[in-house]
Amino acid sequence: MKAACWMGPDTVEVQDVPDPSILNDRDAIVRVTSTAICGSDLHLLQGYVPTMQKGDVLGHEFMGEVVEVGPGVDSDTLRAGDRVVVPFPIACGSCLACQSELYSCCENTNPNAGIAEKVFGHPVAGIYGYSHLTGGFAGGQAEYARVPFADVNPVKVDSGLTDEQVLFLSDILPTGYMGAEMCDIRDGDVVAVWGAGAVGQFAMDSARVLGADTVIAIDKETYRLDMAAEQGYITVNLEEEDVRSALLELTGGRGPDKCIDAVGLEATHGAPHIRLYDKVKQTVRAESDRPHALRQAILSCRSGGVVSVIGAYGGLIDKFPAGAWMNRSLTLRAGQCHVQRYLGPLLGRIEQGELDPTRVITHTLPLTDAPRAYDLFKNKEDNCEKVVLTP
Ligand SMILES: NC(=O)c1ccc[n+]([C@@H]2O[C@H](COP(=O)([O-])OP(=O)(O)OC[C@H]3O[C@@H](n4cnc5c(N)ncnc54)[C@H](O)[C@@H]3O)[C@@H](O)[C@H]2O)c1
Ligand SMILES: [Zn+2]
Ligand SMILES: [Zn+2]
Incomplete structure (x- = not known):
């Protein structure tokens, strides 16, 4: 599949990388329909966040269609064909932090907890496409993404709302x-x-x-x-x-x-x-x-x-x-946002028309234009506020 990859400071390239697959029982694979570039991606791009590695797949704001679920995901909770928005912090749903709705501080989802502990004193949750400090998970600026703990993280969106209306539930709206x-x-x-x-x-x-x-x-x-x-x-x-x-x-x-x-x-x-x-x-x-x-x-x-x-x-x-x-x-x-806490209430506010997330979108480009999209956003060219990429 195609994915936007960090190739070094100030260098993003669209590369062919292996398709993700189910690694754990509670994983799902999502076919990404929309993804966005965030100010946090600029911190990575410009080399301010340590532990990025050449070839890392970027992106923590994405949504799409579930194409496969692991055997540990109950079909009443999530199944192939569901349309979902994926929160950027990966939560296990059962640790003390998750039970306290402090999802971005989940104690179980960061396989590199030891590195995070050295920098922050205690570990933090895994985050998609956001350096090895937060787990080295492949990001969602790609055609497909693996979503761990898929039974507790994504929110299903089955109403008539457009991708543009709900995509930002993944991060910036919450x-x-x-x-x-x-x-x-x-x-x-x-x-x-x-x-x-x-x-x-x-x-x-x-x-x-x-x-x-x-x-x-x-x-x-x-x-x-x-x-x-x-x-x-x-x-x-x-x-x-x-x-x-x-x-x-x-x-x-x-x-x-x-x-x-x-x-x-x-x-x-x-x-x-x-x-x-x-x-x-x-x-x-x-x-x-x-x-x-x-x-x-x-x-x-x-x-x-x-x-x-x-x-x-x-x-x-x-x-x-x-x-x-x-x-x-x-x-x-x-705090890094405890996104999962806000999904239901904010979806309601979008449906009621109290909040209009689409108002910040200035550019929509194909995923293959990711390098140009990063340039536009970083250099604030063409009055760029927020870029949506479509794989
Ligand atoms: N807490 C979280 O969970 C979370 C989630 C998403 C983004 N973020 C962070 O939020 C921040 C903003 O994200 P964004 O996508 O809006 O980024 P952005 O880069 O689009 O916007 C940052 C803005 O800050 C302005 N700015 C720079 N210096 C300033 C100053 N001294 N005073 C006032 N404004 C100044 C810039 O001109 C720019 O418009 C980033 O640091 C990002 O990493 C945090
Ligand atoms: Zn973000
Ligand atoms: Zn947890």
């Missing part, structure tokens, strides 16, 4: 929603979102449906801010104004009640001296992540507010504003 949910939004809240990529856009939409009074989008890409403005959100362009001052001005000097980091480890535009410091340290591998957005969110948030982190971080950061966090009673919450 991730944006979790980012807003972690904010414990109350009436009258002002919620500021750093990053107007697709994850940030869905965090903004979710903040709105969860009752935020005002939503503020922060980015440097005018076309992405325009997308947010079309939804009625206030925008702050970090290249045109000082973000913290703009936020204070919009909130009577207090700062936003809730702040969401939807940028992660490749943030640009810190204060010039700090930016240089982070860049040098990241280049010599003395610091793995550039946390400009996170620092600014902490320093801007009103006292007693919540900073919710869904942008991805991989390792260590410097100049963490611990004083602001501690002295101003801020709550810091974070």
Whole structure:
């Protein structure tokens, strides 16, 4: 089959690779009908996540049709012919983390738990197409994918919804929603979102449906801010104004009640001296992540507010504003998304028309154009916000 493969930093190629097959009783094989490129894939592409290997099949956002199930999957639960969306974290469904609905922290699905434990202190779940740190599972930017624990992970979608409407249940819609949910939004809240990529856009939409009074989008890409403005959100362009001052001005000097980091480890535009410091340290591998957005969110948030982190971080950061966090009673919450928790409720909100995931799609290309698709997305060419690939 054809698959988009990581061939080294900044190099994606479409290769012929062996078709996946059932390895364990609870596996299924899915024929992929739609798959997407995520900001997380850019972290891999640019070499910021260790343990990628040449030839690894990329992609953790995919959906399609079940073509085969293992003997351990009950046919009442899942069978060939079912149309499914596959959550990006692989959960076993029965460990303590899964029982607590902390699916991205599943204790059983990462065969390389030992590596993850060294980096994170404890292991995390397996993730499709997301380095050997999270298990080395082949990803879904391919014609077919093997789905482990198929009896507990995929959600069946048998209504008349299109692929475009449900594909993002695999990751970015639940991730944006979790980012807003972690904010414990109350009436009258002002919620500021750093990053107007697709994850940030869905965090903004979710903040709105969860009752935020005002939503503020922060980015440097005018076309992405325009997308947010079309939804009625206030925008702050970090290249045109000082973000913290703009936020204070919009909130009577207090700062936003809730702040969401939807940028992660490749943030640009810190204060010039700090930016240089982070860049040098990241280049010599003395610091793995550039946390400009996170620092600014902490320093801007009103006292007693919540900073919710869904942008991805991989390792260590410097100049963490611990004083602001501690002295101003801020709550810091974070996580890779526990996608399985949100599938049912969000499918409902899509069906009701409360959330329209299709609004972020700017490009749909055949899987064979994956290298070009990665270029468009990475370089933000042609006002690219989100690319869907069709095998
Ligand atoms: N927690 C999870 O489960 C989860 C799931 C999916 C994605 N993610 C992460 O969410 C983040 C966003 O994903 P995406 O697909 O929207 O990515 P994206 O690359 O499309 O968007 C990131 C945006 O951040 C902007 N940005 C850069 N520096 C900034 C700064 N200092 N202040 C404000 N904005 C800044 C960029 O211009 C860009 O528009 C990534 O880190 C991704 O890895 C996390
Ligand atoms: Zn993703
Ligand atoms: Zn588990």
